[in-house]
Amino acid sequence: MQINGKRVLLCDCEGTMNIDAKGLAKACNVDETPMINTQLCRSQLNNFEQALSKGEPLVVCCTQEAPLFLETADGYEGRDENSPEIRFTNIRERAGWSKAGRDKPKKLTPKLAALILEATLDIPSSTSVTMSSDGVLLILGTDARAIEAAHEVSDRLDVTVILTGKADDVDPPALMDIPIFHGEIVGATGHLGDFEVGVNHFTPANPASIKALTFDGAGQSGASACDLILDLRGGKPLFTAPEKRDGYFNPDPDNPALVMKALLALTDMVGEFEKPRYVDYDPKTCAHSRNSIIGCSRCIDLCPAGAIVSSPAEDRVTIDPFICGGCGICAGACPTGAARYTLPEGDALFRRLQTVLSTYSGAGGTKPVLFVHDNEYGQAVTGIIARQGNGLPENILPFTVNQTTQIGLDFLTSASAFGASGVTLLINPQKTDEAEALRDDVATTQAVMDGLGYAGVRYQVLDHADPEAIATALVQMADDKTAPEPATPGNFLAMGRKRTILNLALAHLHDHAPKPVDFVELPAGAPFxxxxxxxxxxxxxxxxxxxxxxxxxxxxxxxxxxxxxxxxxxxxxxxxxxxxxxxxxxxxxxxxxxxxxxxxxxxxEEPFECIQCGKAFGTRSSIERMVEKLSDHAMFAEGNRIDMLRMCDNCRVVSQMENQDNPMAAGERPKTRTTDDDLREREILRQQAKEDM
Missing domain, CATH: 3.30.70.3270 (Alpha-Beta Plaits)
Incomplete structure (x- = not known):
């Protein structure tokens, strides 16, 4: 079966799920009935190789055996880096391994079609930044465990150890092959490949230490530059959201397994690394500040990684792409769309959303509930529900994003406008503190839907650690008897900035609302x-x-x-x-x-006219108020000086210069004396002398 120029390969995984081939072809709007493989990764691997030989882009509906398929493709004759791409999509845990997948294949068809068509979309790649590491590692600790960790990686990394606290029970090393210092850590800045750690009372180890390692010399203050940091102090980490700071590790020093895991990761952090530029920022539309006066600061207040700082002198914020952890909270909370999440780039997220919902509804699916989750936790939970439980109901449409916290009002309203009966957003329970903005957006969107007469709870945020609890919540929202009726699906193009998409979605929801009111009251903090x-x-x-x-x-x-x-x-x-x-x-x-x-x-107001020349300037109320407030001022008390406030800028200057009481006026300027004046005076004196004679 070929969709969007890509060959789709299907497999029922040894008959563990039922796929209606003819119904699926019809739902995908193609004439070719697909072949349903049973063991594509083993006995029918030749079908995959045959598809490779045609030189077409492939979509393989299996993710578990992706390594095997890629290995087979790499060994295929004539295939190189310029060969058509191979994609993989999971229809087994996300759809097939469920009650409908086992018993009612026709009911499952709309969901399968939606997932397959989504996988065939062309998604633009995002831009990236490059970080470079030379393997300079700084280990911070309080005891001998820091030195032991340093020895584990000293043959692969350039290691320095700084001990803090008393550190009076550390045995002197027999071989001083690692620089060891003592100091007080006062802070750190930077990212992978460019860290700076502030240290006070910085002193080197005494080579003459006998029973215990001692430190001598005059303590100095400064900063230690490094590419990587291993923090074994066991206290407060150097950075907020330390798990998001690339190159910084702070495992529990009392857990040797975690320490060894961190050391293993550190040894691979040498060289150049590409990191996605998660957020695109447009300062022209940012509402943070004007003329150094602060307005919106949502992104700064919410960023867990501290990657966003205020630059009021420039009337903007600054987002450091090297520190950004990719949570997307800033983009979801930004009221103007100045911060825009770029994974995926452009309008790809909304094209995926519209494709999934329109395909599902077009194939006869009813009351679709969007299940938004991340790549890691959400995928794992979905797998557990499919393997250990009854799987996802046929109207639960899993929708994978990089981070659930990237979702904002534009996505939530568009989902409802495209025909979603409800939206469930799954948060990793370890990141529940990062979901504040998302919960606010959910409350705002629910208020809009309630105000327009769309009955029922349509949005929920789940942060359960128990997959069974998540499955129960999903089933309750997806139940056909209690699930709210979806809005009439819209066919508008969700393109452009956040505000544009919001207006399109809201206009559609209002046009088809059961109760198309003129106003909807919103909670404080809403961006309308x-x-x-x-x-x-x-x-x-x-x-x-x-x-x-x-x-x-x-x-x-x-x-x-x-x-x-x-x-x-x-x-x-x-x-x-x-x-x-x-x-x-x-x-x-x-x-x-x-x-x-x-x-x-x-x-x-009408403009105030100058009492001298009639030129319009200022407003009547402001001029009259100024005259009223300054009428008793000593500077305007005498004569008609108060009238200068009623004059335009030119007339005011002229009046000031003509005023005889001008305290800045100089004396009368003497007339310039010339040679003619001297000659004339001499002639007068001569005439007077003649007359006297």
Whole structure:
């Protein structure tokens, strides 16, 4: 069977799952009925080799035996690095090993078709950054175990040991083949290949140590540069989310197995390494700061790895791709889409989403529930449920992402708009603290669906460690009797920035809503809403306009006017924080009115005209308020000096210069004396002399 230019190879794994070949071909919209292999990885391996000979891209519906298939392909004559790619997709644990897979193959067909078509999509690769390590390892510890660990890898890595604390029971080594120091660790920065560890009271080991290792010399302060760090101190790690910091290991020093595992990993960390650039950042649409005033700081507050720092002087944040652990929380929480997750790149995530749901529904599937999980924990749980339990129900559609925490409002609303009855998001229980933003987005999306009349709980976040509990929760949401009816599936293209996709999905949900209300109240922190402006006390200084990152607040170049577009507001708070009069209040809500996409006038005034030349400048209220406040000031108390406040900039300068009471005025300038003046004076004196004679 060929789909999207790729040959699909199917296998029922020795009859452990039933596949309706004709129904599957129809569901995939192809004329060719696929061959269902029974033992493709063993007795029917020649069918795989025959497919290789045709020189077509392959999709093998088996992941367990992927190493065998790749090894076979590598040994196939004429195949090289330029040969068509071979992909693998798991239809066994994710679909076939279930009640429907055993007893009701026709019910399973829509799900199989959705998973297979998803696997045939062309997904663009993401960009990467390069990290280089020369194998310089710094081991931190409190006792002899740090030195023992150093000896384990000293023949493969350039090792230095720094002991902390008392370290008074360490035997002096017979051979000082590893540099050993003592000091107080005060912090660390950097990443794999470029670490710096701050050390105070840094002293070397005394070569004359007898009973116990001693340290002498004047303690110094400085930083130790290294490529790798093994932290065996057993206390607080040097970095937040240490498991996300490449090149840093802090196993429990009391667990030799974990220490040995870390040492084994460290020995392989020499050379150049490619790391995905998980997040693409656009500072132009970032709502973090304007003019050094802070607005939105969600990504900074939520980043567990500390990879995001504020740069208010540049009106942006800085995301370090070398430190970024790829959790995607920043992208999921970003209200403007300035931070965008790039694994996968572009709109591939939404193409996958639409393909899975539209294929399932088009093949006759009902009430699809999307099961979003990561590559590691989610895959493992799915396997356990399939092997030890009843498998996933036929309407549970597994959807693998790099990290579940990368999911945001745009994905959740699009899933419902594309026809999902519900969405279950599985979090690794070890990362449950990282799911705060995801839970907030789930609450916001549920509030929107409730407000539009879509009954039932449609979203749930699971962080169970027990696969049986996860299976129970999935079955409850997928039960045909209690599962909510899905929205009418949309066919819009989810492309562009986050806000664009959100608007498309929300518009579709509203158009087909059981209760198409004009407004939906949202919880605090939601990235939709309006601003309440006290127009009476607003002076139209327009500071809010200059600070608004999305252009929701705008002015009018022809007259003093403030307008607001609710559809563009992300509730970042920059306008509120910038306003000198403090007359702006944020009001989270979602408006479906047409006016929400228009510029609505908040306040406008006639401009104040200069009393001298008639030139328009400023606003009448601001000028009159300024005159009122300064009328009793000593600088404007005499005469008509207060009128200068009612003049434009040019007339004000002229008036100041013409004022006789100008304290800065100089004396009258003497007339310049010339030679003609001297000659004229001499002639006058001569005439006077003649007359006197």
């Amino acid at each position: 809403g309006t601003v309440a402006i006290d127009a009476e006390n607003c002076t139209l200084c327009l500071a809010c306009v200059g600070s608004c990152p999305t252009g929701a607040l705008k002015d009018n170049k022809d007259k003093p006017q403030l307008t607001f577009t609710e559809d563009s507001c992300v509730q970042c708070g920059l306008c509120r924080n910038t306003c000198p009069e403090k007359v702006i209040t944020l009001m989270p809500r979602l408006s479906f009115l047409t006016d929400s996409r228009k510029h609505v006038i908040i306040k406008e």
